Amino acid sequence: MTAFTSTSDASMDNTAQALQKLDRLEGYLLQDSSNLPLLADAFQTALRCSQWERAAFHLRHAQALQPQSQAWALREADLYLAQSDYAKASEVLQALQAMPAQPPEFADAVLHNLAFIQLQSHGPTACVDALRAHMESPQAPAPQPALARLWLRALHHARQPEQATDWARAFEARNLLVPSVAGPASLAALDANCMAEAQRWSNLALQQAEADDAPIEALVTQSSLALAANNAPQAQAAAEAALRINPQDGRAWSALAFASLLAGQFPTARQQFAQALSAMPQHIGTWHGQGWTQIVQQDLEGAKRSFESALALDRNFAESHGGLAVACALGQDTSGAQLHIDRALRLDPANLSGRFAQAVLEAGINDPQSFQRLVKRLLTNQSGPLGESVLDLVSKASTPKGTS
Incomplete structure (x- = not known):
């Protein structure tokens, strides 16, 4: 795993450079105190x-110098x-918003x-409510990129990725989806299960980005798409690039953890899932990833807690019930397993983990050899939560503890 200490060093370097620049600008202002562009640069x-x-x-x-300036x-x-x-x-x-005849760019700002x-004070739904009338008005001019990014991110974090994707798709149809907006659009599309758009928009966002300023959401999207293609090295590289931009980004840590899980690096994945969840404890998919990692490591009690945490966020998600059912079944908790099997299959009759848990109960798994045979019979060529073969992932749960 790449160490990310260089990121904080770079941040310190950037701050030092900004302070040096500020000293220089203030030196210039001593000679030209009424220079408004210099004042604006010094202020920023x-x-x-x-x-x-x-x-x-x-x-x-x-x-x-400019007492009536809207810009200042x-x-x-x-x-x-x-x-x-x-x-x-x-x-x-x-007060600025109430002023008449504002230029569109200024009004957008x-x-x-x-x-x-509203986002910072009351959350993403309040931000969506504040923007909806303007962003969905057919009469409104095309929003500036910063406003479009905030709108897409607010929709996404308000658990409306489908609406964000639809809006971005319509924006694209008007030839307005610029690279700086395509990054957040790609991550919303990924979570809306619109993989073609996720791929297209993340490519657009990254094509014109500087190496040190790549859009983090596009990198997370690319990491997740690589996971679905069973390409752990590519997934890890994209996630690590995202973390070089922001070492605290929960989605980037989650993507890296899933890549480590796919690569069979279970202790590393466990640490990375914990890091991801410390940043975004409300992300159900990351609780699932941690739960499956714990199953692979035979920490069945830990897996139960992870899937229960996912259920606390949404009790109507079949995969959460199915994962908990697997942990219960492997731990010989028959009644608990059957309860969550029933709920998983009622919510989604095709739920793979629920059917797997049922097979564990019916086959009476009690030794690694039987476990391997059951996995081969039931799960060969079927996709799991990462896009990999469930056989490749779950069969590793039969290895002795402490191995990987």
């Missing part, structure tokens, strides 16, 4: 390195947003920031 640079007092100084200076009022809201002072930011932004405050 101060924000990047969290120098709030220096940013505020340049803001007030510029506002004294918007920058004042940026300063409050950077400090998470959402009340003051909202006050400034609402104001709406974006107000919706972002």
